[in-house]
Amino acid sequence: MQRYFIQKKQITQSTIQMTKEDSHHIKNVMRMKIGEKVTCCDDSQTYLCEIKTFEPVVLLSIIETYDENNETTVRVLIAHGLVRREKTEEVIRRLTELGCSEYVPIILHRSMVKPMDEKSSRWQIIIKEASEQAHRTHKMVLHSTQTLKQLVEQTKDFDLRLFADPSMGLSSLKQVMSMKQFKAIAVIIGPEGGLEPSECQFLIESGFVGVHLGKRILRTETAPLYVMSAIAYHYGDQDEN
Amino acid sequence: MQRYFIQKKQITQSTIQMTKEDSHHIKNVMRMKIGEKVTCCDDSQTYLCEIKTFEPVVLLSIIETYDENNETTVRVLIAHGLVRREKTEEVIRRLTELGCSEYVPIILHRSMVKPMDEKSSRWQIIIKEASEQAHRTHKMVLHSTQTLKQLVEQTKDFDLRLFADPSMGLSSLKQVMSMKQFKAIAVIIGPEGGLEPSECQFLIESGFVGVHLGKRILRTETAPLYVMSAIAYHYGDQDEN
Numbered sequence: 266m267q268r269y270f271i272q273k274k275q276i277t278q279s280t281i282q283m284t285k286e287d288s289h290h291i292k293n294v295m296r297m298k299i300g301e302k303v304t305c306c307d308d309s310q311t312y313l314c315e316i317k318t319f320e321p322v323v324l325l326s327i328i329e330t331y332d333e334n335n336e337t338t339v340r341v342l343i344a345h346g347l348v349r350r351e352k353t354e355e356v357i358r359r360l361t362e363l364g365c366s367e368y369v370p371i372i373l374h375r376s377m378v379k380p381m382d383e384k385s386s387r388w389q390i391i392i393k394e395a396s397e398q399a400h401r402t403h404k405m406v407l408h409s410t411q412t413l414k415q416l417v418e419q420t421k422d423f424d425l426r427l428f429a430d431p432s433m434g435l436s437s438l439k440q441v442m443s444m445k446q447f448k449a450i451a452v453i454i455g456p457e458g459g460l461e462p463s464e465c466q467f468l469i470e471s472g473f474v475g476v477h478l479g480k481r482i483l484r485t486e487t488a489p490l491y492v493m494s495a496i497a498y499h500y501g502d503q504d505e506n
Numbered sequence: 507m508q509r510y511f512i513q514k515k516q517i518t519q520s521t522i523q524m525t526k527e528d529s530h531h532i533k534n535v536m537r538m539k540i541g542e543k544v545t546c547c548d549d550s551q552t553y554l555c556e557i558k559t560f561e562p563v564v565l566l567s568i569i570e571t572y573d574e575n576n577e578t579t580v581r582v583l584i585a586h587g588l589v590r591r592e593k594t595e596e597v598i599r600r601l602t603e604l605g606c607s608e609y610v611p612i613i614l615h616r617s618m619v620k621p622m623d624e625k626s627s628r629w630q631i632i633i634k635e636a637s638e639q640a641h642r643t644h645k646m647v648l649h650s651t652q653t654l655k656q657l658v659e660q661t662k663d664f665d666l667r668l669f670a671d672p673s674m675g676l677s678s679l680k681q682v683m684s685m686k687q688f689k690a691i692a693v694i695i696g697p698e699g700g701l702e703p704s705e706c707q708f709l710i711e712s713g714f715v716g717v718h719l720g721k722r723i724l725r726t727e728t729a730p731l732y733v734m735s736a737i738a739y740h741y742g743d744q745d746e747n
Contacts (some may be wrong), residue, residue, distance in 0.1 A: 335721040362728050364720070400724040439739055479605070480743045481575040481640040487603050490728075494735030498680055502721045 267295055268397045270404055281305055281314060281325040288323040289314065302328070305386045308403050334503040341450040341496050342367040342423065343489050344416050344495045346456030347376035350384065352486040357388050361395035361405045363493040364502075369408040371416055375458040380410040413453075413464060419472045420451040426473045428453040429488055433465045433475035438492065441476050442499055450496060454488045508536055509545045509638045522546055522555060522566040529564040532557065543569070549644050575744040576643045582737050583608040583664065583688040584730050585657050587697030588617040591625065593727040598629050602636035602646045604734040605743075610649040612657055616699040621651040654670055654694075654705060658712045661692040667714045669694040670703055670729055679717045679733065683740055691737060695729045 268443075269287050285292065291297050296314060303325065305312040311333040314325035343360060343473040347353070347370050360368055372380060388407055396404045411419065420426055427438070442450075453460070453468065466473060478491055510528050524532065532538050536558060542565065546553040552574040581723040584601055588594070588611050601609055613621060629648055637645045652660065661667050666680070683691075684693035694701070694709065701709075706716060719732055 337720075356656050359728050359731070362722060362724050363732060364722050384659050399724065401722055437742065439742060479578075479738060481603060481642055483603050483640065487600050487731075490600070491604060491735045491738070494732045495739035496740060497720060497732070498736035501678065501680060 266302060266304050267291075268306060268400060270393050270396055271305045273307050273309075276312075276327075279327045280317070281312065281327060283323040283325065284320060288319070291323050292319055296453050298358065306333075306397075306402055311402065318418055323350060333402050335400055336366075336503050337364045337497050337500050338503055339447060339496065339500040340366045342369065342420060342449070342451040342491060343493060344369040344371045344411075344420075344451065344491055346371055346373040346454065346485065347378050347380065347410070347461075348456050348485055349378060353384075354388070354391055356489050357405075357407070358391050358395045359490050360493050361392050361401070362399040363490065364399075364401070364497045365405050365493050366403070367406040367408060369419070370410045371453070372410060372412050372463045373456055373464060376456045380399050381384045385409065400453070404499075413467065416451075416453070417468070418474075423449040423451040425450045426471075427451065427476050428455075428460060428468050428473050429478050429492065430455070430460055430465055430475050431477050431482060433460075433462075433469075436474070436476055436478045438495055439499075441474055442496070448481075452489075452492050452496075454492065455485065457485050459485075507543060507545050508532075508538075509547060509641060510626070511634050512546045512548050514548050514550075517548070517553075517568075520568045521558070522553065522568060524564040524566065526563060529560070532564050533560055547574075547638075547643055552643065574643050576641055577607075577742050577744050578605045578738050578742065579744055580688060580737060580741040581607045581664075582734060583661060583690070583692040584734060585610040585612045585652075585661075586730055587614040587690065587695065587701075587726065588619050588621065588651070589662055589697050589726050590619060594625075595629070595632055597727050597730050598646075598648070599632050599636045600731050601734050602633050602642070603640040605640075605642070605738045606646050606729065606730075606734050607644070608647040608649060610657060610660070611651045613651060613653050614697055614705060615702045617697045623725075626650065654708060657692075657694070658709070664690040664692040666691045667712075668692065668717050669696075669701060669706065669709050669714050669744045670719050670733065671696070671706055671716050672718050672723060677715070677717055678742075679719055679736055682715055682717050683737070693730075693733050693737075695720055695733065696726065698726050700726075 275282050312327045313329040317324045317326045392405050516523050540557050553568045554570040558565045558567045633646050
């Protein structure tokens with residue numbers, strides 16, 4: 266069933282007022298009719314709804330409210346060195362599908378592009394669409410662009426903090442992940458050319474662990490997908506049968 | 507170091523004659539000089555080489571021949587329902603990086619595109635480039651487009667044969683993978699809209715096992731990346747320390 270992420274403020278008693286964009290999607294893209302059903306999700310609960318009216322925006326009546334959890338059992342933050350816009354967009358879309366909890370673009374020595382926070386509203390749209398399509402129950406959180414220092418501060422409460430580096434990573438991702446059950450994992454992935462030795466050194470001093478991702482050299486836009494897939498595979502999902 | 511996949515017939519005693527395309531790459535893209543070193547790989551051995559001459563094509567002299575293995579410990583065949591050209595190309599590129607052994611485009615009921623074997627020389631170039639960049643020691647094998655029936659026949663000697671389906675997959679990929687150590691794994695992934703019930707039924711009767719890939723719905727071009735990442739993570743690499 267078609268799913269839409271909404272904000273709590275769109276709900277009034279048993280009615281949900283859709284945004285202009287989602288109204289357009291329901292009417293003109295999906296060509297749905299009055300009486301048809303959609304699912305809404307506000308990052309805490311899921312609502313089975315029926316289409317009531319189309320004008321001026323779509324109004325839904327809530328038929329049933331329920332708890333649902335389609336997320337992995339572990340909180341995962343991926344911090345990714347700034348890369349070209351199209352690559353960042355693809356990484357954001359796929360990480361959302363794969364169940365990543367939080368994404369942070371970071372400024373590293375070898376980042377070839379400038380901070381792109383002006384793009385963040387476009388990225389939010391990608392995240393909303395990918396979350397809906399993937400049937401997530403929580404949208405991936407997009408943080409604003411940070412320096413390595415800010416990221417170290419930001420991830421203080423994570424019980425596993427990693428950076429991926431083919432040469433500094435003495436252990437594999439699997440070896441480190443198999444040590445114990447973690448609650449929150451943060452992973453830093455460099456831009457093209459990777460992290461600089463001084464950045465690795467700073468991260469080690471800040472309590473991060475270097476891991477390698479196997480013997481093959483993954484491109485900067487493939488590495489986050491491998492890491493998120495591996496973690497999702499390792500931990501499985503909430504409420505799994 | 508820059509790596510090039512070559513064919514055995516390019517080697518004469520201790521000299522390797524590069525193709526026109528790779529000569530162009532060495533001279534004009536990498537702008538390398540006489541005496542500089544590159545690595546060549548012929549799907550069985552690795553050669554450390556030095557550039558000897560540029561004209562009419564680049565000649566390399568072999569300094570050292572050695573065995574190297576940057577592959578996963580398990581043979582993985584991914585069969586993917588035909589999807590749009592750009593998506594297929596991206597999947598082929600990333601699966602090559604992630605260590606996939608064999609790729610088969612397959613014709614399924616919901617495939618929206620026609621067989622694209624005329625594209626296969628373009629796909630071979632993508633595989634060669636991605637194998638070189640990822641430092642693989644064996645190129646991913648690209649099979650010609652097959653029907654489901656041909657694929658069943660083709661994968662007879664695999665000791666684990668799976669298809670991904672959110673509804674028919676009663677077990678997760680991890681549950682099935684954890685049963686024992688497998689030598690060769692084949693996984694079928696549907697096109698947009700997935701496999702048809704009759705296709706799932708045929709696969710079950712042919713000895714395939716349906717698995718789900720978690721609670722999130724992955725797009726047809728994301729699912730192969732998740733599966734390959736998970737298998738590579740689960741099995742690790744040959745010669746791993």
